[in-house]
Amino acid sequence: MEIGRLREGVRARSKLLLKGPGGDDVLPGEAAEAVFRAASSLRPSVILLGATRNGRETASRLAAKLGWRCASEVSKVTAKAGELAAERSVYAGKVVASVACALPAVATVKTGSYQRSDAEGGTVEEADVGAVDGAVRLLSRKKKEAGGPDLKKARVIVSAGRGVKRKEDLPLLEGLARDMGGALGCSRPLSSDLGWLPEECHIGLTGVTVKPEVYVAVGISGQLQHIAGMKDSKIVVAINTDRSAPIFQASDYGIVGDLYQVVPALRKALAARKGPAPAA
Ligand SMILES: Cc1cc2nc3c(=O)[nH]c(=O)nc-3n(C[C@H](O)[C@H](O)[C@H](O)COP(=O)(O)OP(=O)(O)OC[C@H]3O[C@@H](n4cnc5c(N)ncnc54)[C@H](O)[C@@H]3O)c2cc1C
Structure with a gap:
């Protein structure tokens, strides 16, 4: 089971793939447990996830497991001097709030707020996190019928x-x-x-x-x-x-x-x- 990337950056150019059993069907509880295990040994100061439906749930579970702060739906994230600072769009995009919290922290990053890096090369590390139990199991998956126009x-x-x-x-x-x-x-x-x-x-x-x-x-x-x-x-x-x-x-x-x-x-x-x- 490839759970995802923990670390990827233009400068660091390194990726960490967390591997375990289970194929593509990774539930947020399982992803949170897997990243928790990796974070417990790697001790990063910030963990960023996409602010998708799964990312949001994974982030909140992960922050609770780690006992870290969690900043949600942010952009323009910086982490220095022991603090995570970011911007957050509120009131349906009419106002931009500046938010900050102490490190270490988990944050979900608003989709589309960063451009995809075109950096090539770099390294990929793999870590085996073993079997993870997220308490909830996926029993079946049914494709939703397309209901409306695009x-x-x-x-x-x-x-x-x-x-x-x-x-x-x-x-x-x-x-x-x-x-x-x-x-x-x-x-x-x-x-x-x-x-x-x-x-x-x-x-x-x-x-x-x-x-x-x-x-x-x-x-x-x-x-x-x-x-x-x-x-x-x-x-x-x-x-x-x-x-x-x-x-x-x-x-x-x-x-x-x-x-x-x-x-x-x-x-x-x-x-x-x-x-x-x-x-x-
Ligand atoms: C957290 C949250 C998220 C939300 N997200 C969304 C969202 O994504 N999208 C969304 O749309 N809403 C959202 N809402 C709901 C939103 O606040 C409004 O309640 C909703 O948009 C109102 O829909 P409406 O304009 O169709 O209805 P109403 O506000 O009831 O307006 C109906 C309008 O029709 C007019 N009207 C009545 N009869 C006629 C007629 N015969 N001919 C012409 N005009 C007539 C009235 O004058 C009135 O202006 C959200 C609310 C919350 C709390």
């Missing part, structure tokens, strides 16, 4: 919010997305709370981050957590009955109106430009 690749996204009254009304927005050559996304309540659309469709802090050419927010109020996932869209259009909805602050074009009137009117206008009427 929003990251969509040029146009029409996004549905709580302004949509019933699940049966979603085809109206799906139709608009189709007319515009795009895909349907949504705010979190529509996927996570109501289950009207797959989780892959939800845009925002806890969902997908998108950067389409055109983002049409339909019946979305524009809370911070939603804006975090679509703020880099090239053109944002909002349709909302409430003229004071925060989404208008983040939009290039705003239509104050009822989506049940505005969306059919938009589809009609698009159809008039293209030719034959769209299917309902």
Whole structure:
């Protein structure tokens, strides 16, 4: 079982592969135990893990085992004079906090905050950590069926919010997305709370981050957590009955109106430009 890299750096150019039984299916509890064993003998002052779902869980378990501090979701990490210092993005990216803690420490590093090193060569050491028992065992793994469109690749996204009254009304927005050559996304309540659309469709802090050419927010109020996932869209259009909805602050074009009137009117206008009427 190759558990991972403990140490890799442009200067040090060395990797440590922890080996044990078990193939690719390493659970966070097992990874934490394996790195704990290696850290107990190597005594590093900092252990960095990616801030992925598994990385986060591994880091917290590892820090608890070692009795070290744990800094989560950080970037620009430095470790000197007995202290780990880093930056951490808070309030959906609106504020950058400077954080520090005493060494030794474990930290999870925000994905994408460092460029991949193109340094070549270096050494690879291997360490056998033996059998690890993470208390939880993986019994089986079932591939999740792809449930939604790939929003990251969509040029146009029409996004549905709580302004949509019933699940049966979603085809109206799906139709608009189709007319515009795009895909349907949504705010979190529509996927996570109501289950009207797959989780892959939800845009925002806890969902997908998108950067389409055109983002049409339909019946979305524009809370911070939603804006975090679509703020880099090239053109944002909002349709909302409430003229004071925060989404208008983040939009290039705003239509104050009822989506049940505005969306059919938009589809009609698009159809008039293209030719034959769209299917309902
Ligand atoms: C930790 C945490 C993480 C979160 N992560 C996310 C996330 O990743 N993504 C996300 O989206 N949310 C997230 N949320 C939830 C977020 O705070 C908001 O609750 C959510 O975005 C609101 O969704 P909404 O705008 O669709 O609904 P609402 O806030 O209820 O807004 C509905 C809007 O529709 C308008 N409307 C009503 N009827 C009509 C109509 N007929 N025509 C036109 N407009 C109409 C209303 O004026 C209103 O502005 C998170 C929350 C927490 C606490």
